[in-house]
Amino acid sequence: MTRTVDAGQDHGHGHGQTHGHGAEESTYDVVVLGAGPVGENVADRVRAAGLTAAIVEAELIGGECSYWACMPSKALLRPAIARSDARKVAGLRESVYGPLDALEVLRHRDTVVGHWKDDGQVDWLDSIGVRLFRGHGRLAGPRRVAVTGPEGDEHVLTARHAVAVCTGSRAVLPDLPGLPGARPWTSREATSSDRVPARLTVVGGGVVGVEMATAWQALGAKVTLLVRGGGLLPRMEPFVGERVAAALAMRGADIRTGVDVAAVVRDGGTGPVTVVLEGGDHVEGDEVLFATGRAPRTEDLGLETVGLAPGSWLDVDDSLRVTGTDWLYAVGDVNHRALLTHQGKYQARIAGAAIGARAHGTEPAAGESWSAHTATADHAAVPQVVFCDPEAAAVGLSLAEAERAGHRVRAVDVDMRQVAGAGLYAQGYQGQARMVVDLEREVVLGASFVGPGIGELLHSATVAVVGEVPISRLWHAVPSYPTLSETWLRLLEAYRG
Numbered sequence: 001m002t003r004t005v006d007a008g009q010d011h012g013h014g015h016g017q018t019h020g021h022g023a024e025e026s027t028y029d030v031v032v033l034g035a036g037p038v039g040e041n042v043a044d045r046v047r048a049a050g051l052t053a054a055i056v057e058a059e060l061i062g063g064e065c066s067y068w069a070c071m072p073s074k075a076l077l078r079p080a081i082a083r084s085d086a087r088k089v090a091g092l093r094e095s096v097y098g099p100l101d102a103l104e105v106l107r108h109r110d111t112v113v114g115h116w117k118d119d120g121q122v123d124w125l126d127s128i129g130v131r132l133f134r135g136h137g138r139l140a141g142p143r144r145v146a147v148t149g150p151e152g153d154e155h156v157l158t159a160r161h162a163v164a165v166c167t168g169s170r171a172v173l174p175d176l177p178g179l180p181g182a183r184p185w186t187s188r189e190a191t192s193s194d195r196v197p198a199r200l201t202v203v204g205g206g207v208v209g210v211e212m213a214t215a216w217q218a219l220g221a222k223v224t225l226l227v228r229g230g231g232l233l234p235r236m237e238p239f240v241g242e243r244v245a246a247a248l249a250m251r252g253a254d255i256r257t258g259v260d261v262a263a264v265v266r267d268g269g270t271g272p273v274t275v276v277l278e279g280g281d282h283v284e285g286d287e288v289l290f291a292t293g294r295a296p297r298t299e300d301l302g303l304e305t306v307g308l309a310p311g312s313w314l315d316v317d318d319s320l321r322v323t324g325t326d327w328l329y330a331v332g333d334v335n336h337r338a339l340l341t342h343q344g345k346y347q348a349r350i351a352g353a354a355i356g357a358r359a360h361g362t363e364p365a366a367g368e369s370w371s372a373h374t375a376t377a378d379h380a381a382v383p384q385v386v387f388c389d390p391e392a393a394a395v396g397l398s399l400a401e402a403e404r405a406g407h408r409v410r411a412v413d414v415d416m417r418q419v420a421g422a423g424l425y426a427q428g429y430q431g432q433a434r435m436v437v438d439l440e441r442e443v444v445l446g447a448s449f450v451g452p453g454i455g456e457l458l459h460s461a462t463v464a465v466v467g468e469v470p471i472s473r474l475w476h477a478v479p480s481y482p483t484l485s486e487t488w489l490r491l492l493e494a495y496r497g
Ligand SMILES: Cc1cc2nc3c(=O)[nH]c(=O)nc-3n(C[C@H](O)[C@H](O)[C@H](O)COP(=O)(O)OP(=O)(O)OC[C@H]3O[C@@H](n4cnc5c(N)ncnc54)[C@H](O)[C@@H]3O)c2cc1C
Pocket: 033, 034, 035, 036, 037, 038, 039, 056, 057, 058, 059, 060, 061, 062, 063, 064, 065, 066, 068, 069, 070, 071, 073, 074, 135, 136, 137, 138, 166, 167, 168, 169, 187, 191, 208, 297, 300, 301, 331, 332, 333, 334, 338, 339, 340, 341, 342, 343, 344
């Protein structure tokens, strides 16, 4: 049996549910594949543009970010960072000497992720009139999506204007002897574990490795961090990773750089797990986390039905439309532009506006930077805060990236001990800031900070980079005394000599 529903009249809300043995067919203006933070925002924006939308989700509405990434990881890290800050304040330090209440932290993490239930998010989709299809979605030729529901029920959704692929990314495990049988943690287990391992081995010194090493160390694990390259957080300015590594090591982490993992051994998949390094050294732990990067969730997506390669990241233009198509969009992690929730949500706002404009017959001007339909910030101003201890944050280009891009630049550094607000924030404050200035136009191309409390400083840098605010005008942006923001004053003074 096939029943056809056109959602043109009722905006697709609560329509077209039949239970038969054949596929139900429905038509919407836009079909969104994946209801992570990015898919939710695409659906919301196209609805705001007056279009009907359906969204397909195989697991939980809210995606990786809500249940196994940003939210649980930050819930684990917040007490660690708050305690560390408190221990640097005279008169308060003495009250926070003891260990964290790990059980309470894990309980709070469970609350933050809604106990891995998505009822609230479902209500929100309902409130904005977006029709939810639960199940695995696959492209079935141009503008068509086939959904296999949890009971094996089939729906075929046709999009009048656009399909937006927002299926995100998953953790990658290297191809190592013994790894599949060793039950390694990926970011999913590292953010959802209900107990603290006595010894945790972390492979990978990127953002996930560093944040999770920080969290589980604070919760009581003895952490060994195995890093292939020369240091931590290799996408940031080198001084950032150096300061983060020094602090982790001071708190007892064993950080080994320049090491390669050769094999993993865990007999019978239970008990201690041994990581064997090239050269023969062994590291034994109670769990091992592989924080070794991400792969796109595009393997089983029907990409071959529209001439694209399964398993690939999807190449897009600045309106987030997939190269070589006029109806397919790829938004968020899956396009590999910037694997961050806030940047994916920004792309969702841009894609939603572009889909809306095209559906209403207006083609956005090609190559127009900073327009409502152009994700220019993906190239010029991606901000990121790493919630380690000390916090690390950066926006725009690092010195090396600016030089590689051919800019004539000067970097100025400030030791944040010179900032009065820093001394008040924490006794013995340790931190560093860098501003990279384009000497031709005298604007800020990038900024980096490492130190307690600097996460909230980053947005001022983002505004300066996106606004291309001339240094001569920034000179008049007076930071309040005595705040951490006076770091800007010191950077500008250092630049002007
Ligand atoms: C441990 C960790 C911590 C992080 N912390 C931060 C942070 O603090 N700040 C930050 O900005 N970013 C952070 N990130 C990155 C952030 O999680 C991602 O950038 C973000 O989740 C991307 O959103 P998305 O919607 O593109 O994809 P996802 O959140 O991965 O959502 C994709 C959704 O699509 C669904 N899906 C996939 N395939 C199909 C299919 N075929 N049919 C139906 N549904 C499908 C999935 O089930 C999922 O719900 C973190 C990542 C990790 C791993």
